[in-house]
Amino acid sequence: DARVTQTPRHKVTEMGQEVTMRCQPILGHNTVFWYRQTMMQGLELLAYFRNRAPLDDSGMPKDRFSAEMPDATLATLKIQPSEPRDSAVYFCASSGAADTQYFGPGTRLTVL
Amino acid sequence: AQSVTQLDSQVPVFEEAPVELRCNYSSSVSVYLFWYVQYPNQGLQLLLKYLSGSTLVKGINGFEAEFNKSQTSFHLRKPSVHISDTAEYFCAVSDLRAGNNRKLIWGLGTSLAVNP
Numbered sequence: 333d334a335r336v337t338q339t340p341r342h343k344v345t346e347m348g349q350e351v352t353m354r355c356q357p358i359l360g361h362n363t364v365f366w367y368r369q370t371m372m373q374g375l376e377l378l379a380y381f382r383n384r385a386p387l388d389d390s391g392m393p394k395d396r397f398s399a400e401m402p403d404a405t406l407a408t409l410k411i412q413p414s415e416p417r418d419s420a421v422y423f424c425a426s427s428g429a430a431d432t433q434y435f436g437p438g439t440r441l442t443v444l
Numbered sequence: 445a446q447s448v449t450q451l452d453s454q455v456p457v458f459e460e461a462p463v464e465l466r467c468n469y470s471s472s473v474s475v476y477l478f479w480y481v482q483y484p485n486q487g488l489q490l491l492l493k494y495l496s497g498s499t500l501v502k503g504i505n506g507f508e509a510e511f512n513k514s515q516t517s518f519h520l521r522k523p524s525v526h527i528s529d530t531a532e533y534f535c536a537v538s539d540l541r542a543g544n545n546r547k548l549i550w551g552l553g554t555s556l557a558v559n560p
Contacts, residue, residue, distance in 0.1 A: 336487075365547070374552050375488075375534065387545050423487055430495050431476050431538040433548060435487035 334358045336436035338424050344442045350412040353439045355424030356405055361434070363427040364407045366392075366399055369438075370420045378422075381407065414443045446470055446539040450551035458559055459527055465520040465554045467535030474540035477518040478548065479509055482532040491533070494518065505529065530558045 337356045345351055357364050365380040379389035384401040392399065396415070401407045411418055421440050425433040451466040469475065479491040492503025499511040509520045518535060535551040 375550050377547060377550075380547060382544070388547070425488075430493075431546065431548065432478070432490060432493060433488075434490070435480075437487045 334434075336424055336426050336434055338422075338436035338439050340439060341437060342440045342442075344444065345414055346444050347415055348413040349443075350410065351414045351418075351441060351443075353409045353422055353424075353441075355407040355409075355426075355436060357407065357424070357426030358428070358434055359405070361426035361428040362404075364401060365425040365427070365433060366407070366409050367423040367425065368420045369423060375423075378409070411441075414441075416443045419443050446475075446537055446542075446549045448535055448537050448549050448551040450533075450535050450554045452554050453552065454555045454557065456557045456559060457525055460524045462523050463521065463525050463529075463556065465533050465535075465556065467518045467520065467551060469516050469518070469535075469537045469549075471516070471539065476538040476540065477509075477511060478536040478538070479503065479507070479518070479520050480534045480536065481505075482534065482553075484531070488534060491520070525556070525558045527558050527560060529556060531556060 339354045363382045366378040368376045378391045379399040381401050398410045419442050421438045423438045425435045427433045447470045449468045457463045477494040480488040481491045482488045492501050494501045494511045502508045507522050532553045534553045536548040
């Protein structure tokens with residue numbers, strides 16, 4: 333049963349620290365999405381990649397967020413420096429055919 | 445630009461009652477349509493999807509949805525809900541006119557609360 337995996341599942345850090353979240357997409361999927369979910373803003377698309385190339389990162393705060401795909405099996409989302417307003421659940425999703433997205437379990441980030 | 449409206453932010457319902465969660469989108473030209481479910485503290489899970497063919501789509505857990513091109517709607521239904529159906533439900537649309545860079549456009553979600 334192929335699944336998207338995300339690590340860590342939970343992260344508590346202090347303001348100003350660097351946070352790195354990792355995602356392993358389903359093998360063979362060529363598109364990877366990063367989302368952020370909060371009670372206030374709901375589900376927001378931060379960035380997405382196709383065949384490891386960034387297609388759109390307009391949803392990301394450019395000064396502190398960065399997203400990369402070092403290889404086809406790993407996507408990373410970094411926040412540096414982190415701020416309390418970054419506290420949220422961050423989801424990775426991957427997609428193959430017909431635009432169907434499969435979500436990971438999420439990383440719950442708390443910035444104190 | 446394509447947009448998705450989920451008409452009800454919260455839907456309370458009693459167990460074993462029928463339920464309909466409404467979803468409208470802005471343009472019916474060449475779309476794929478999706479419903480996802482999110483249980484508490486979990487990721488989003490695909491419930492069902494419409495790509496082409498029959499306008500009535502059946503999904504997991506007894507849910508179904510009907511694509512109505514003239515109404516630009518894709519409402520989700522279940523004839524008899526269970527307590528375990530309590531979750532957040534998201535409607536999403538992929539606009540095929542956007543080409544290879546397309547992405548899913550999401551509704552804001554409907555919180556379904558099933559009461560005993």
